[in-house]
Amino acid sequence: CIQAPLLPSSISASTQFNGEPRSYTRFNLTQNMEGENSQVEMKLSSDMDEEVGGNGVGEDLNHAKEPYVVHKPAGRTPKNVCFMVATVLLIFIISYLIGYLSHRKTELAPPSCSRSTFEESITEDSVKMEVDPLMDWKDVKSLLDQKMTASSIESAFSEFASESHQAGSAGDMELANKVLGRFKQYGMHTWTDGHFVKLVDPPASGSNMVTFKGSDLGELRGYLAYSKTGTAKGAVLHGNYGQMDDLGKLQDKNIALDGRVLLVRSGKISFAEKVANAAKLNASAVLIYPAGDRQLGGSTQLFGHVHLGSGDPYTPGFPSFNHTQFPPVQSSGLPSILAQTITVNMAATIMKGMEGTTAPAGWVGVGRLGDDKDMVTVEVNNVLSEKLINNVFGVIKGFVDPDRFVVMGAQRDAWGPGFASSTVGTSVLVELARAISDMVKNDGFKPRRSIVFASWSAGEYGSVGATEWLEVRTQDKNANLRTTVFLLVSQPMISIQCLQKVFTPLYFSHIVMEPLRLNDPAYPFITFSGIPSVSFRFTTEGAEYPYLGTLDDTRDKLYGATSNQVAKLAVSAGQFAGKIALRLVHDHLLHLDVEKYIRQIRTHVVAINSKIQKLQSVLPKLLSVQWLISATGSYSRAASSLSNEIDNSNLEDVEMCRNINDRIMSVERDFLSPYVSPRETPFRHILVGSGSHTLKALSDHLDALQNDQSDADADLFRIQFALATWTIQGCANSLAGEVWSIDNMI
Template sequence: FILFLSELSSDSHQAGSVGEDVISENIFRRFSEFGLSTWRDEFFVKVQDHPKGGTNGVTFYGTKFDESGYLAYSGNGSVEGAVLYCYYGQVSDFRNLQDLKVSPKGKIVLVRAGKISFAEKVHLGCGDPYTPGFPSFNHIQFPAVKSSGLPSIPAQTIRASTAAAIMGKMGGLDPPHGWGKGGLRNVTYKLGGENDVVQNGTGEYPFFGTMLDTRKNLDVKTSQNLLVLVKTAGEIAGQMALRLVHDHLLRLNVENYSNIIRAQVAQINKEVYSLQMSNRIPKTLEMQWLMSAMGSYSRASRRLTMLNQNSDLQDSEQCRIINDRIMGVEKDLLSPYVSPRESPFRHILLGSGSHTVGALLSHLAAIKEGSASADINLLKNQFALTTWTIQSCANALAGNVWEMDNQI
């Protein structure tokens, strides 16, 4: 294992490099030696390459910083403008700036790494860049056209030292409460006033996705317990694989979502009642249908659990039907009311965007705080779409319509 790990943790593993190609060949060879079926696929994905000049550059107050990292899905070109600090670059962070009457338009936004993926920070599309939101199709080359799913925003990663040098000279307003705590020493956090750049932050493993992701750094971050952690992870993955191939039914408990939905609906109900009592939202906005949808899902999930317990698990066709209904829960919790191209993370409970239950709660909080971004008509729309999505999921979970007998 140590020898194999050493091969994979080569210092030369930059995407698209000769070193990465050597690593992929070693993995391919190892899979073949283990008796696994191996094959090669080619994907024609148009992304940025490492700059031919060696590095990208960032200039701030006349000082140039050479940055070896780059973002393959970034737009290309040179930009110049005032720098604006926006915490982690989440929707709520931009909303906080909006409430402060601070606009990011025409500015270079500086954000930390963490909280959300790099993809969401600059809205990098999911799936094939030429079919954003959808997977690639075999044996098809797409024409070299500009993808509507990829941003034209140039983006650049920077080192912590570069971020410290930039933020140390930034002026402007004080950031919202909580934004000033970070890993940059002797730096007073400000929203910004002048010049050029993009990102910083810390995470559980800050080297992931960087050239510093080496065996040595991994050993340090795991307190020299790497082998123990790898063994544990392997055992967990093995148990998961064994359950997937051995068990007749998928080990996905659809009733767990009932608890999540119930907790969030209860929180929504509490906020709505409070806002209606203070006349901030109209009393015509009723919780009845959302609570009805929650109840429908709870009853349908309980019925499916009872069906599982009373079914003959040696009947392969019956197991297939039940598994289809279990997997249908995940499918039906993907909001059908937003485009996968514009909102790749469509899950209303686990995704991100205005279609999620979390966004509905955030909107209620914005109304409570008197935020300028609050919109009653948008809130009504969010209520309706959330209700319909949960109710549709409950209907599909219950099974064929002629078998329901009005039980949902």
Template sequence: MAATMDHARSTISKIFCGEPRSYMRFNLAQNIEGDSSQVEMKLSNDDEEAPNSEGAPRHQDTYSRRPSRPAKNVIFYVIGVLLIFVIGYLIGYLTNRRQDLKTVDCSSDSDSDSDPENQPVTPRATAIEAEPTLDWSDIRNILRGKLSAEALRGRLREFSLSSHEAGSKEDELLANTVFSAFKTYNMNPWTDEHFVKLQSLSSGSPNKVRFGAEEIGRPAGYLAYSASGTKEGRVVYAHYGQPEDFKYVADMKIDLAGSVVLLRAGKISFAEKVANAAKLKAVAVLIYPDPVNYSNIQNEALYGHVHLGSGDPFTPGFPSFNHTQFPPAQSSGLPGILAQTITVEMAAKIFQKMGGANAPSFWDEGRLPVVYKLGSENDTVSVEVNNVLAEKMIHNVFGVIKGFVDADRYVVIGAQRDSWGPGYAKSTVGTTMLVELARAISDMVEHDGFKPRRSIVFASWSAGEYGSVGATEWLEGYLASLNMKAFTYINLDGAVTGSQTFKAAASPLLYRLIQTTLREVISPKASEKTLFEEVSGSNWELSVMEPMRMDDSAYPFTAFSGIPSVSFRFTKSAGEYEFLGTAQDNEERLSSATEGRTAQFAASAAQFAGQMALRLVHDHLLRLDVERYGIKVRSYVAQINRRIDQLRQSNVVSAGKLEALTVNWLASAVGSFRRASSAIISDMQNSDLNDVETCRIINDRLMGVEHNFLSPYVSAKDVPFRHVVFGSGSHTLAALVEHLNALKMDAPESDTDLFRNQFALATWTIQGCANTLAGNVWALDNEI
């Protein structure tokens, strides 16, 4: 702009002030009133110098002009110069305006981060070429074309091993294979080493079970993190070991203190079964696979763990990096009692020797050729566990596809790599899907013009069989770095275990995205139908969604780190794939469960995971459904309110204490969350997607929801699952409901003052989440 103005001033000076101080060649043609007058100026240069009469070069600049002009021509020249000035000004203004617009384009916000948890970068770098060139239908179709059953079939063969236990050479071999694949796809791979304590069977001292003096057997399977030693007590059968099962046993006047409890596998995790027994002061637990749940397992050993938590239980709340100064601590989730799996044959021998009353008829009948008894006082069983605890080095492997706009915001896709035995459904299929998704999406970026706004981190975890150890240690190590950066976790473990139906467990924030994706992924069973048409029925949520269990690999992401997560699987219409945690989880068994179409179902599962991830990194605004979370929280408020009313009517608690017991505070906090949800939805609908700052602020508000449901009033070390909705402990909304039930029954552990304290802290956790969702401090609702 300054150059244009200087040019104009120079021209005016030439016209009105005589000869210029310097000259340049130009033509200014005027056709006003037919005047063809011209001005020609010439600046000499070396190439154009002509010799003078003596042959010497001429050094004087020459120019020619018409010797005289009418006065009106001067006016025309002035008008022409003014026109040039105006045109130059407009050109300069429009040029600068275009540059300004480039710097505020929402889709051009670029960031680069090869190692998301270690190397944060500035989130404001912009480039107009970062604007995605593909619409969503293009992206979906390209991904579908790159994830074929044939490609997955070949990769399944590559990752199939007979055994790849955590910390073994086979586990390391697979880690190197995944790392090499990520490197081939230019994903800047890196590894994460942890030194964790894992349990295994003793090579010299086998575990044993005796009934009286008779040895029942020496199990080949085991439960990691069981206590070691020998315990003896009366044997009591307690069905699946759920709280209601133990309540029935207690109502039958059977004292479980000092007992050995016999339980079926299924319904709830091994860790929950053992924790429930430990609360009642049992000394040991035996778990067997009943044929009613495990019809194809005969004398196969079961493997698992009994840590009621995740990660290395001897470094609770902090990572097990090398040279970390570990305090003498252990997780509160370690049971402290013996736990051992036994075979069907061993269980049958114990039942045959047991006395006492028959098991109740409303407990579903097992299929052992024996009468199921509760046990008598004279039925004595001895359990000996000699598991060995050892420190092992494990590797997590990562690769990243960087976003072109907000590279420091990322979705994580992960799969467990280790297993006891072949682990074909447990880990091989998931690892295959992980690497194939990495290949397909990398290829889309490199060759198809796909430019994700946000990044995708691919993670291959080790020690998943011991309770998501590798994943949890990573979360513990980078907890602060992951906050407000990792906004979703997609779990690929066990994604194919059958062929009859589709199930998913997720944070409510992801429900709407799951529904949308089901409508877009083609069913592997019928090419003319989508998954939604195939499995949803009249109520998709009732047909597809289920609660997330504590032993789900995605659970610590939500309950410990506050990252919305999802697990999903093709499975049987009734029951579970019974070979998980056994040596029979191999290609043949899974092929039978999928009717010979394992690769086709794996391709559809990869499509489902890939489309969710791509939708999250493609759109300007994150597809996180805050309204659905409000429904979940309001359902708890309704339960609490109903029980408080029942408590008032029961007259168990004194009137003075009940007077202050009201649900109004909690209802007000939930109301604040609902209003904040409505406000942000309105902001999203009315936002300018080309406004960088607006997009970023809205997405940050959405990303904070899950994290702010983590209670700030409990320690991550002592209570790792701090989530008030999905966590575990007295701080949760579920615990409030249970405490009200205990108050109504006047149970010894109930305490009105303690309840009011827990109630207040849960209320303020929800209010804090509402405040963050609302955004700026002047937008907060202070009605509470």
């Protein structure tokens, strides 16, 4: 038998409060592998000095030679009994006082925290509520509607309107301090997140220049951040909107883009995508002018960026902090060719002098495509500079799961006045913070999860502030629920049922779902960090607000475009965004539908399977879609099983709800391919991301193999195919939950 006395620290209280020795107790355990009965004898003896040395190890290691003696308890004297009674009463009084003070601390704890880090602001002084803090959802909606008013929005417009607040400027910092002050005024815990990032300014002296057939087209104030600098000269060629389909039509006419200066109009896709498409086909430069349907003035200048990514392109995949000395590196999304915006009048001058073949049918407003004699020279002299930007945060902590949170964010900077692009969003964000804080303080609303309000900087340069914050938080496993609210775009994970419950059927009938675009501020949240995201916008059918990205985005222009309904629309925007966020922090279980992706995955799998069948002569005979189909089935079964588990769940079980919500939140994160580098391929989501790892890229690669393109590689396709299959299977395994629930047939 094995004898194991307790450590001295474990028995000191017994020795002190009762000066008598204790006997040890024998515990029988299960049989050992040889079939014998193992026994552990645990000795609770106060006479440790006789058997144990100062480090807790017996001084005489030959235990078998000297058996332990079982002592009988000594008699209890009146003195000992009185001492024990006094001790018990003292412990009871101390315990009662601790419990009372803890209860008072719970009632009086302020909604803010004292320390400045993100983790501390979410978790410090957090309270696990024993009583369900649920308020009826109808009452929550009604309270928010009452507190969001046009008059308060108008007041916020006046406070946050600014003629100049470009990222990293004094105007940007002034607005940041105003937002910070508002958050503090509402009693929220606040903090800032500073980054030194590489931003681009126009030339310090002189300007960029474009000449056509030797003639200068005029002053260029607009520019494209992160364009390659230098000079390029080539024959101009019209490329419509610069989409790959447009450029394909040029190739169908046997027109090569090598060395040409591509003239394209804005719209359809981002500036960065236009430039990247041109670079793929070896163009030397790109000129972008406002599309005719924007109805801008002939001399209106355009501003934007051409980084095919998000965040600081000189610290790709990792955050920019205080001049940290990283090795020289830059994003793979930086363009290799020059890019510059021009005005409508400048574009008209070029197009009038262009010759060559007639434009393809459907290219409205485009006459001739241009020939080899239509020479254009583009000179870009933009200046790269390092600037400090600051994101501003305020938090309303949850009462049940304070470390699970929703992020509501808005862009704060702009190229010019930026009334629509930044002032309205910032005003709505601040007013939502005021309304929800007031609901918590004065109306008894207790959100289950936390709400983080974020004011991002450097959004005009490609969501730099938001992405840098994400890069800091990317390793945080507790950031389980975030959603950014900017424009009207929905992801499959955002349930139609959730939106129906937010607004009335009348409102819902006017909601149009769109896929996220690369230039959408919510795009990096889902594709880089795997955070379910939704953004939204208000628009008139068939018309877009034309002044974004220009210096004409002013209060007067926006009021004119909306028939003076800006405040009313802003209230609606706040109510819409607020109700989505409040629903996500109100309910026991998140209204995110994991089954929405089943159809999308199957659509890709069916297309891939069909193309593989047609390419059996090119691909290895052993290549089968069976494992991809099996992984899809695993995800489908895991999603259906979770939905059934949700239907049969006990909402009063806090830990069970937390576990289910964590599994729901893991889906988007698990769709990020673990097999590609965040530095080289930041948008790693295999369904809505971009890169060779996506299911769409697999399908496109099969098209390239079928067309015998030079960049097609059957062996590379097999590798990409296998990695995509395992990404889907890994997501299914994570969604299944416990290890014994995994359906792994691969």
